[in-house]
Amino acid sequence: VSAQVASPRTLDEALAALAAGATPLAGGTDLMVEHATGRTRLEDVVDLWRVDELRGITDEAGGLRLGALTTCTDLLRSQLARERADLLVHAAGECGAVQIQNRATLGGNLGTASPAADLVPAMMALGATVRLVSTGGARELPVADALTGYRATAREQGELFHSFHVPARPPGERRGMRKVGTRAAQAISKVVVALSVVVEHERVTALTAAAGAVAPRTVLLPTLEAELVGHAPSPERIARAARAAARDDASPIDDLRSTAAYRRLVLRNVLVTLLTDLTGAGS
Numbered sequence: 421v422s423a424q425v426a427s428p429r430t431l432d433e434a435l436a437a438l439a440a441g442a443t444p445l446a447g448g449t450d451l452m453v454e455h456a457t458g459r460t461r462l463e464d465v466v467d468l469w470r471v472d473e474l475r476g477i478t479d480e481a482g483g484l485r486l487g488a489l490t491t492c493t494d495l496l497r498s499q500l501a502r503e504r505a506d507l508l509v510h511a512a513g514e515c516g517a518v519q520i521q522n523r524a525t526l527g528g529n530l531g532t533a534s535p536a537a538d539l540v541p542a543m544m545a546l547g548a549t550v551r552l553v554s555t556g557g558a559r560e561l562p563v564a565d566a567l568t569g570y571r572a573t574a575r576e577q578g579e580l581f582h583s584f585h586v587p588a589r590p591p592g593e594r595r596g597m598r599k600v601g602t603r604a605a606q607a608i609s610k611v612v613v614a615l616s617v618v619v620e621h622e623r624v625t626a627l628t629a630a631a632g633a634v635a636p637r638t639v640l641l642p643t644l645e646a647e648l649v650g651h652a653p654s655p656e657r658i659a660r661a662a663r664a665a666a667r668d669d670a671s672p673i674d675d676l677r678s679t680a681a682y683r684r685l686v687l688r689n690v691l692v693t694l695l696t697d698l699t700g701a702g703s
């Protein structure tokens with residue numbers, strides 16, 4: 421199997437190649453595996469690695485702008501990311517081993533749109549948006565809306581994920597994440613949960629939660645939000661909300677890594693643990 425590979429140095433050149441139908445290649449940690457196994461047939465490839473316009477972690481409106489080529493290692497080394505996008509740094513530390521972390525990018529994690537992706541739920545819990553650019557212009561979408569199905573995104577032919585925006589942290593927001601896999605290192609998630617919550621005057625005033633490997637794509641948990649926002653986070657309320665979310669927001673399958681029933685149970689238990697910890701319920 422062979423493919424034509426273009427290696428542009430500017431965004432404009434990359435977009436021109438994409439407009440002509442080329443497939444974007446970032447770190448290659450997903451795409452090269454798919455190519456080698458024949459799952460994806462590559463003919464024209466545009467290697468983005470030298471396009472520096474797609475790199476960088478910078479301040480934007482008190483939050484962050486992260487280039488699509490930001491790697492897990494970049495995240496782990498960034499003080500700004502630690503301060504403002506702690507969930508994403510946590511997720512980066514859970515992705516594969518060091519070799520993978522050096523190449524795996526944010527844009528590639530969204531591009532593959534695996535239901536078991538780890539960076540995507542972190543971005544969703546942070547309320548992140550993604551900027552898509554093409555020779556025709558740019559648009560910005562919530563990361564949650566960029567996922568349209570199993571391994572499918574809203575990216576159209578000729579478009580590139582350019583960068584991500586993580587909004588400034590709301591006052592009092594607490595965040596947590598938990599990945600459950602077969603073992604601590606190099607395991608694909610059986611269930612992954614990321615959430616952010618604000619408790620004011622003993623009531624939950626805001627909550628965003630995302631879960632992976634429990635549906636065909638990474639999902640937000642609207643039932644959890646509806647059950648908790650406006651209420652005191654008592655242990656009973658948390659247990660009820662977690663049960664309802666595991667029932668109504670998830671649609672897991674049986675596969676070689678786990679059963680659907682196990683995934684629902686783990687989702688529920690992880691939600692209870694995270695929420696109890698983050699809201700101080702019962703203490």
Ligand SMILES: Cc1cc2nc3c(=O)[nH]c(=O)nc-3n(C[C@H](O)[C@H](O)[C@H](O)COP(=O)(O)OP(=O)(O)OC[C@H]3O[C@@H](n4cnc5c(N)ncnc54)[C@H](O)[C@@H]3O)c2cc1C
Binds near residue numbers: 452468530575606
């Ligand atoms: C051993 C191993 C362990 C792994 N462990 C984990 C893990 O623990 N957690 C996890 O989440 N993932 C894991 N992965 C999967 C993979 O590393 C991640 O999904 C990674 O973020 C993909 O990024 P990449 O830059 O390598 O993407 P690539 O392989 O370069 O591209 C992936 C897809 O995204 C598209 N794409 C890439 N960049 C862009 C862009 N800027 N705009 C539009 N489309 C784009 C490509 O066309 C392709 O379809 C693992 C992979 C391996 C091989």
